[in-house]
Amino acid sequence: MKFIVAAAFATSATVLAATPALAGPSLHTRAASIAPSAAAGAAGAVSIVTGTGLTEGQLLPQYPQVRPVFADGVTVSTAEVLVNGVLAETFTAPVPADLRFSWPDPVKLHDTDAAVTIRASGTDGSLGEASTRVRVDILAPQATLTPADRAIVSGVVPLQVASRHPDVARVEVRAWGGRIVGTADRAPWIVNWNTAGLNGSTFLMVNVYDHAGNAWPLGRDYEVDNAGPSVKSITPAHGSLVRGAVRTSISASDPSGIASASVRGGRATASPYTWTAKPTAQGPFTVEWTVTDKLGHRTVARRTVINDTVKPAVRVTRAPKKGAKLTKSVTVTAAAADRYGVARVQLLVNGKVVATDTKAAYAFTLNPKRYGKKFTVQIRAYDRAGNVTTTTRVTYRR
Structure with missing residues (x-):
C-alpha cells in the first residue's frame, strides 16, 4: 500500500536528507509567456531546447525536477515546464540548471502517462521546445521500522524496514545533522547501525524511497546504552574503619535495567544489593562490586576500608x-x-x-x-x- 506523503512529512524527510533547498523559480505564473507557435519557430530553424533531460517512460515523483539541455552559445531568458500542455512553472533569467515544478493535478495524474514539455526563449530571440512522455508516481511507499521508536539499543543495531509495497528501491539512514549512517538497495532492507562511541538519546531519520524517488520518512529516537550501569553510591564510605565484617551495599541505575550486582568473592544479589564481606587480615581491605545491566555491560566499583580487630x-x-x-x-x-x-x-x-x-x-x-x-x-x-x-x-x- 502507498500513501500520499503530506507536506510536513516531505519537509522532515528532506531536512536530514541533506538535499539542496528547493530552488524556486524566479517567476511563477500559470499564464504561458512563450507562445506555442512562436516557440515552434520557423520551418528548418534549430530549437534552443535540445532535450528535456528525461527519458521516455521515466518515473517522476510527487516533487519532480528536470535538467533540460539547451543549445550551446544561447543564453536562456525564459523557460517553462508544461504538463500535458498545461503550464506548471515559469523560470526567468537567471534560469537554474535544475527546474523543479509541481504537477498541475497530482491526484488525477498519478499512475498515468504525461507529456512533460520544456519551452524556452533566448536573449537573442531564439525559441524552442522539447517533450518527453513520462510516468507519474506521486505516492511514497508506506513502511515500518524496527527497532521501535524509543527502544534501548546497543552495539551494532540492525535497522530493518518492512513494506508491503513492491516498489521499494532504496533505504537511507541519516543521523542528526545529515551524516549518512548507511543504505540498503535490496530486500530484506536492513541497515546495520554501529553505535560505538554513542550513549544516550540519539535521533535517526530513515527514508524509504521508491523507484520514482518518493520518500516515506521514519524519524526515530533511540536510547543508546553502550556503557555499564551508573553507580550512585557505595557503603561504607572510602576509608571507613570496620571490625572483622563489612556490611556493604551499592546503588546503581541503567537505562536497560540492572541484571545483577555482586561483590568479589560473593554471589550475585538482588535489589537492594547488599552483602557482608569478611576480611581476615588487619589493615586496608578493598570491597569490589561488579554491576551488570540487562544488555551485559558491566561497571566495576571499588571502596577501600580499614579492617581493625585489635583492641585499644x-x-x-x-x-x-x-x-x-x-x-x-x-x-x-x-x-x-x-x-x-x-x-x-x-x-x-x-x-x-x-x-x-x-x-x-x-x-x-x-x-x-x-x-x-x-x-x-x-x-x-x-x-x-x-x-x-x-x-x-x-x-x-x-
Missing part, C-alpha cells in the same frame, strides 16, 4: 590505691592508645558508665558520696573501629 590499650595513670577509704571527691586519670585512634574513654562505677571523655589526657572526678559504702571502679576505652578494652575492677570504701 588502656591503663589508669592516677587513682587511689585499691581498697582505699574515700571521704571526698578524687581525680582518676587514664591513658589510651590505638593504631587507628581512640574514640572515647569511660569511667564505670559498679559496672555503669558515670562519665565519658573524648580527649586525651582522660580525666574523671569520682565522688564517693554518690555510691554505696563499697563500690568498684573501672576504665573502659573504645577505638574508632568499635573495639573495646576494660581495666580490671578496683574496689573502694567510704
Whole structure:
C-alpha cells in the first residue's frame, strides 16, 4: 500500500536528507509567456531546447525536477515546464540548471502517462521546445521500522524496514545533522547501525524511497546504552574503619535495567544489593562490586576500608590505691592508645558508665558520696573501629 506523503512529512524527510533547498523559480505564473507557435519557430530553424533531460517512460515523483539541455552559445531568458500542455512553472533569467515544478493535478495524474514539455526563449530571440512522455508516481511507499521508536539499543543495531509495497528501491539512514549512517538497495532492507562511541538519546531519520524517488520518512529516537550501569553510591564510605565484617551495599541505575550486582568473592544479589564481606587480615581491605545491566555491560566499583580487630590499650595513670577509704571527691586519670585512634574513654562505677571523655589526657572526678559504702571502679576505652578494652575492677570504701 502507498500513501500520499503530506507536506510536513516531505519537509522532515528532506531536512536530514541533506538535499539542496528547493530552488524556486524566479517567476511563477500559470499564464504561458512563450507562445506555442512562436516557440515552434520557423520551418528548418534549430530549437534552443535540445532535450528535456528525461527519458521516455521515466518515473517522476510527487516533487519532480528536470535538467533540460539547451543549445550551446544561447543564453536562456525564459523557460517553462508544461504538463500535458498545461503550464506548471515559469523560470526567468537567471534560469537554474535544475527546474523543479509541481504537477498541475497530482491526484488525477498519478499512475498515468504525461507529456512533460520544456519551452524556452533566448536573449537573442531564439525559441524552442522539447517533450518527453513520462510516468507519474506521486505516492511514497508506506513502511515500518524496527527497532521501535524509543527502544534501548546497543552495539551494532540492525535497522530493518518492512513494506508491503513492491516498489521499494532504496533505504537511507541519516543521523542528526545529515551524516549518512548507511543504505540498503535490496530486500530484506536492513541497515546495520554501529553505535560505538554513542550513549544516550540519539535521533535517526530513515527514508524509504521508491523507484520514482518518493520518500516515506521514519524519524526515530533511540536510547543508546553502550556503557555499564551508573553507580550512585557505595557503603561504607572510602576509608571507613570496620571490625572483622563489612556490611556493604551499592546503588546503581541503567537505562536497560540492572541484571545483577555482586561483590568479589560473593554471589550475585538482588535489589537492594547488599552483602557482608569478611576480611581476615588487619589493615586496608578493598570491597569490589561488579554491576551488570540487562544488555551485559558491566561497571566495576571499588571502596577501600580499614579492617581493625585489635583492641585499644588502656591503663589508669592516677587513682587511689585499691581498697582505699574515700571521704571526698578524687581525680582518676587514664591513658589510651590505638593504631587507628581512640574514640572515647569511660569511667564505670559498679559496672555503669558515670562519665565519658573524648580527649586525651582522660580525666574523671569520682565522688564517693554518690555510691554505696563499697563500690568498684573501672576504665573502659573504645577505638574508632568499635573495639573495646576494660581495666580490671578496683574496689573502694567510704
